Amino acid sequence: MKYFYTVKQCAERIDEYFRYIQGQYHIEKPETTTDNKKAQPAEIIVWDRKPEPALLTGLALYMGFTSKEEFEKYEVKGRYKKLLRRARLRVELEYEKRVLQQAPTGAIFVLKTLGWTDKSALKQSQATKKLRIEIVDAGPAIAPSEKDVAM
Secondary structure, three states: OOOOOOHHHHHHHHHHHHHHOOOEEEEEOOOOOOOOOOOOOOOEEEEEEOOOOOOHHHHHHHHOOOOHHHHHHHHHOOOOHHHHHHHHHHHHHHHHHHHOOOOOHHHHHHHHHOOOOOHHHHHHHHHOOOOOOOOOOOOOOOOOOHHHOOO
């Protein structure tokens, strides 16, 4: 069961998902005592719900889809396709950011499953493609010299 029926509701649901995965916290102010000579922080962030990574399956579940295939079907055609494609790009953006971190192996793997390729792999596949041209006669034979042309 989807949780949206209009394009506007779909857009709102996508935005809700990306807000949800940011987590939820509150700020506490520690009690300060005059006996303690160490400086206390003015505020402490306490997480009620920790941030989560952006995931395509997480997005699909949050939006009410029953499978990834159902999500992809809506993404290919229909009135929600532009919104769902953009949502996919937002998820890919998060993985792309992780590639710049210290251990990007997992993010690289996921990006490849999402259709990204290495340039070297792309060059290899282009190098192995061959073009075959076949010339088919389509008219009278070409005269061997100008003397043979009748007017």
